[in-house]
Amino acid sequence: MLNDDRINKIGKSFAKFVSLNILSMLAMSFYILADTIFVANIPDIGADCLTALQLVLPFFSLLNGVGVLLGVGGATLYSVAKGAGDDERANRIFTQVMIIGGVLGALFTILGLTIPTQIVSMLGAKGEIVALAVTYLKALSICNLPFVVNHIMLAFVRNDNAPRLAMTAVVVSSLFNVLLDWILIFPCGLGIFGASFATGLASVVSLIIMSWHFIRRKNNFRFQRPSFHFKDIRFTLAAGFPSMLAELSNGIVILVFNMLILKIGGENGGIAINAYSVTANLALIAMFTFNGISQGTQPLFSINYGAGKKDNIRKIMLYGCATALGMATLYYVSFFLGRDGLIKLFNNAGSVEMAEIAREAIVLYNIAYFAAALNIVATALFATNGKPMFSFIISILRGLALPLGLAFLLSSTLELKGIWLTMPIAEFITLFVSIILLVIHQLKDRKDRRVECQD
Numbered sequence: 001m002l003n004d005d006r007i008n009k010i011g012k013s014f015a016k017f018v019s020l021n022i023l024s025m026l027a028m029s030f031y032i033l034a035d036t037i038f039v040a041n042i043p044d045i046g047a048d049c050l051t052a053l054q055l056v057l058p059f060f061s062l063l064n065g066v067g068v069l070l071g072v073g074g075a076t077l078y079s080v081a082k083g084a085g086d087d088e089r090a091n092r093i094f095t096q097v098m099i100i101g102g103v104l105g106a107l108f109t110i111l112g113l114t115i116p117t118q119i120v121s122m123l124g125a126k127g128e129i130v131a132l133a134v135t136y137l138k139a140l141s142i143c144n145l146p147f148v149v150n151h152i153m154l155a156f157v158r159n160d161n162a163p164r165l166a167m168t169a170v171v172v173s174s175l176f177n178v179l180l181d182w183i184l185i186f187p188c189g190l191g192i193f194g195a196s197f198a199t200g201l202a203s204v205v206s207l208i209i210m211s212w213h214f215i216r217r218k219n220n221f222r223f224q225r226p227s228f229h230f231k232d233i234r235f236t237l238a239a240g241f242p243s244m245l246a247e248l249s250n251g252i253v254i255l256v257f258n259m260l261i262l263k264i265g266g267e268n269g270g271i272a273i274n275a276y277s278v279t280a281n282l283a284l285i286a287m288f289t290f291n292g293i294s295q296g297t298q299p300l301f302s303i304n305y306g307a308g309k310k311d312n313i314r315k316i317m318l319y320g321c322a323t324a325l326g327m328a329t330l331y332y333v334s335f336f337l338g339r340d341g342l343i344k345l346f347n348n349a350g351s352v353e354m355a356e357i358a359r360e361a362i363v364l365y366n367i368a369y370f371a372a373a374l375n376i377v378a379t380a381l382f383a384t385n386g387k388p389m390f391s392f393i394i395s396i397l398r399g400l401a402l403p404l405g406l407a408f409l410l411s412s413t414l415e416l417k418g419i420w421l422t423m424p425i426a427e428f429i430t431l432f433v434s435i436i437l438l439v440i441h442q443l444k445d446r447k448d449r450r451v452e453c454q455d
Contacts, residue, residue, distance in 0.1 A: 010300070010312050014319045018296030020163040022327075024154075024170035025292030029285040031174040031181075031202065036281050037345050038185050039195050040274075045132070046348040049192045051270050052132035054277045055123045055258060059137060061251025063108055063144060065244040067151025070101045072295070073240020075155035076302050076384055077232065078221060083306020087220075093232055094156060094221040100233075101152045105145030112141025124258050129270075136196040143200025150203040153210050159299045160220050162213055169209040177202035238388040243294075243379075245392070249399030254280065256404055257419060260411045264419075268353065272416060275357035278346045279365050279420070286331040286366070290373045293324050294380040301384035317381050324373035332366050339363075357416065364420035371427035372398070378434045382441070390437045394430060402426035 040050040074097035081090040111119070120133035158166040177198050184194025213219050261276055262269035297320045304312040335342065339362045343355050375398050382391035403426045410418030410425075 010315050011319070013300055014297070014316060017158075017163050017300060018293055018320070018323060020167040021158070021296035022289055022292035024167040025288040025295070026285070027167075027171040027174035029288040031177040031199075032284060033281050034178045035181055035195050035199060036277065038181050039192060040277075040346045041348045042185060042191050045191075047270065047274060047351075048129060049132055050274050050277055050346065052120075052125065052129050052136055052192065053195075054254070054273055054280070055125050055129065056120060056133050056136050056140075057280075058123055058251035058255040059112075059119060060140065061247050061254065063140075063147060064151070065247035065251070066104050066108070067101070067148040068155075068247050069237065069240040069244030070097045070104075070148070071152040071155030071240070072243040072298065072383075073097075073236040073238070074152065075159040076239040076298060077236050078156060079159045079299055079302035080306040080384075082220065083303040088224075089232070090220075091222055091224045092227055092229065093236065095223050095226055096228055096232060097152055097236060098149065098223070099226060101148045102145060105148035108144040108148070109141050112137055112144060116141070123255060124262060132192055135191075135193050139193045139196035140200055142197065143203055146207055147200060147203040150206045153207060155295075156221055157210050157213050158295070159302070160213070160218075161299075162218060163296070163299075165210060165213055169206040172209055173202040173206035176205050239383055241388070241392060241395075243291075243383070243395075245395040245399050249395070249403075252400060253403045253407070256407055257422075260407060260419060261416070264411060264415050271351055271354045272357055274346065274351075275354050275361055276419075278343055278358045279361040281346075282335050282342065282362065283365065283368075283423075286328065286369050287372065287376075289327050289331070290324055290369075290376040293320055293327070293373075294376045297377065298380050298384055301381060305385050313381070313385060317377070320377040320380070321374055324377050325370065328369040328373040332369050335362055335366055360417065361420045364417065365423055367424040368427040371424070371431040375427060375430050375434050378438060382437070385441075387437075387441060390441065393437065394434050397433060398427055398430035402429055 036050065036053060039053050040046045042049050074093055078090050078093050081087075081093060116134045116137045117130065120130055120137055123133070125133040154166050154169065157169075180198035180201065181195055184190045184198055185192075188194060190197070257276060258273060261272045265272035297316050300316050301313060304310075304316070339359055340355075342362075343358045346358075347354055375394055379391045379394050382388065382394070403422055406422045406426055407419060410422055412418070414421065
């Protein structure tokens with residue numbers, strides 16, 4: 001394992017893993033963006049469909065969160081086991097995670113198909129929006145099981161030193177999703193059902209592509225007789241929880257923001273929700289990119305942590321932060337300068353009020369990128385270097401505690417402007433905490449090194 005490029009060639013490995021993961025995440029964000037734009041342009045009911053889609057997003061985030069929890073957590077522990085040379089444990093972890101993922105994916109399918117009306121009502125859908133939201137949820141639920149399993153396989157294939165194959169699976173399945181989206185929504189006339197069903201089928205395409213990893217016998221992980229070890233499961237959940245919390249809290253925050261926006265907007269709440277959808281979809285591109293940087297560094301952090309290479313870990317952290325800040329600057333400037341054209345893509349009805357709200361939202365909300373980029377990289381560092389509690393603190397602050405508290409506080413005084421300022425303030429407060437935790441981590445690391453030298 002000491003001959004591994006991920007240990008001996010940090011710069012080259014960082015460029016490879018991070019670039020491929022960014023491309024993968026950009027492909028995912030592209031298909032979500034395209035899906036939203038197509039939905040917004042469905043003839044006659046595009047605005048209502050966009051509202052329905054925005055209201056169902058929390059359920060989608062929950063589904064994503066489960067896949068990320070098991071995938072990132074299991075693959076992180078897998079890499080640590082491989083770095084320590086424990087192949088038997090590595091295979092046991094893969095088997096455990098796949099079984100748990102299959103069970104949970106099936107459960108989500110049952111819920112989405114049997115009680116969709118109750119679910120969308122809890123998410124805030126009312127009146128004519130309910131039927132559209134139910135249609136989207138039921139179509140998505142058909143493929144919930146492969147959706148969860150796909151997240152797990154992507155993480156393991158990526159950590160099995162095959163990031164290019166994982167990237168190919170994401171890119172091809174995303175392009176397939178966009179093409180099928182257009183075919184089902186417009187030529188076939190299936191509307192919002194077609195958009196949702198295409199998203200589900202894309203995960204099946206991704207799994208088919210990743211099967212090539214097994215066909216050509218490049219896999220270093222395989223199924224074995226199930227043997228559940230509580231310690232492994234606990235560490236898997238601990239390592240994956242920050243990433244899962246980021247997804248889950250995103251859904252909770254969207255749910256709360258939706259409720260507050262509908263309350264503030266009154267009769268025009270749907271217009272404000274659609275403006276928020278524009279902002280959230282653009283932010284999704286940026287956040288997926290930052291997550292791509294995080295996921296790209298995660299295998300490098302894990303294997304170097306398992307091999308005890310602390311100097312390499314510091315280099316990876318510096319490269320990650322510099323890349324994240326560069327991408328944050330690029331996105332903020334691009335979205336600021338091109339906001340009018342971007343808004344038109346979602347504004348099929350030509351609502352002047354929606355455009356004005358969205359313009360202000362993009363300017364204020366997107367300030368969060370600069371702090372979020374660093375917070376996400378810090379989360380990956382702590383999650384894979386024996387500090388899951390630090391990672392949890394960052395995740396809970398930026399993902400749930402601060403956004404929820406600030407949303408209620410700021411919206412009560414500044415109304416919609418308060419909603420748009422919530423995430424920037426939450427991210428910068430979290431960044432301050434992240435810096436403190438990083439200093440504590442570095443001080444402890446130096447102390448440990450002095451002890452090692454004395455011994």
